[in-house]
Amino acid sequence: MLELSAAALSVLALLGSFLLLFLLTGAVWLATQGLRAHVLPYFSGHHVDLVERFGSWADLSSAALPLAFRSFNMSVILIALALMCQSGIYGKAINSFLGPFLSYAERFYMCEPDNRQLPWTWYLRASHYNPLKPNELQRLTGNVTIANEPLDDSCWIKIIVDTRSNNQWKENAIVCHFKKNAYRAIKENVPGFYERFFKRGDDKEARHFKPRVYEVNNETIDWSYPNVPIVPYGQYRFRVLIGKAENQYACWVVNSRVIPKPGQT
Template sequence: MPPLAALLLAPVLLNLACGKTINTYAGPYIAYATRFDPCPSDGTFAINLRPSHFHPAKPFERQTVSGNFTILTPFDDSYWVRGQMAVRSNNQWKENAFVFNYPTGACRVLRDHIPDFFTMVARGIHATNGPCRLEASGTNEVDKVPISWDFPKFKIMPYGRYKFTIRFGDVTSTRFCTEVDCTIIPKPTI
């Protein structure tokens, strides 16, 4: 084959190579919950929720949660909050992939970082400024409440399956603890 023919044929052959792009390991994402499990606490605050199935064909459809949550004493910014995310890799959990520690301001942290969840627990309060306080309300039931697992302070996260453990407490003990089995997938382009 003459060299000129090879040079002219090369771009044609390169255009015939088809394939999908490979997603990077992190970027804009959609998060969804698979299950909620309690972990040891004194029970002052508790949630027993069951999330709906996530539909991959409808990634922007909000998940719904059903169950109940309990608030036995007022919840405000005097509590600390700690979060740990374990990532699923090689068929086991790799603990402490991400660790969050806020020594005070638990109510504000919940309001700022998980706004839809806070709105559900606060029974519709959307306030984003000023003091944060939830009054003791006992046990409250929720039935198919739509939740968007948006985390506005974390725009980009590594994709994968996570076990997110969140704890609230005061100087004497852990008042609330739950583990959420969740998955982070790439946000599709529209």
């Protein structure tokens, strides 16, 4: 009887958690007045087209969302999920699929379309992640080349995120399209990469990335994302497309892995 009671309580707690999630999601829906059109597309693999207008608002189709949502407008939903799951059901029932995280790169390459070489390239090699030293920063060796044109805020940038499930990639799980302000998007969303590669020496005061070769040699990099506090754990493939007007200059790819931050599991 004791085991049956525990099982029944587990089921009730699970149902209560889903009810709380439903209520929290409804509250967010009412607050944003337009997020409902993008909740399901975010999780079902449809495009989320972000028209970035730095300094004021980011227009998201018919919804007007604050700039804080510029990268991933579902952050508040993920936070609600994390808060629910931290308590769990009898310890560790459903608290291991997302939360505060560490990420590290596994492979860098390019995705040039139609075998056409693009002027901006990267050739990078990352050190292996050491599970015995989870807080140790990853090291990178290689170079990033910006050729012909500077990378500035007149450029657009599109970030396509693929997820790994059942030994295959689910393409276009998230698509973030900044139709301008590529420089600022990199600076504010991937500050570790920005600081390590581009902002050194005579570039410190620049508001663009000059055409040149940016090199690193076994240097540490902090893969932190200040605008994304929690994400589902797993394998990701990021495709980074950059260009200006109708011209595409780069198509970079990085395979990465997201794991629980030490002390969070």
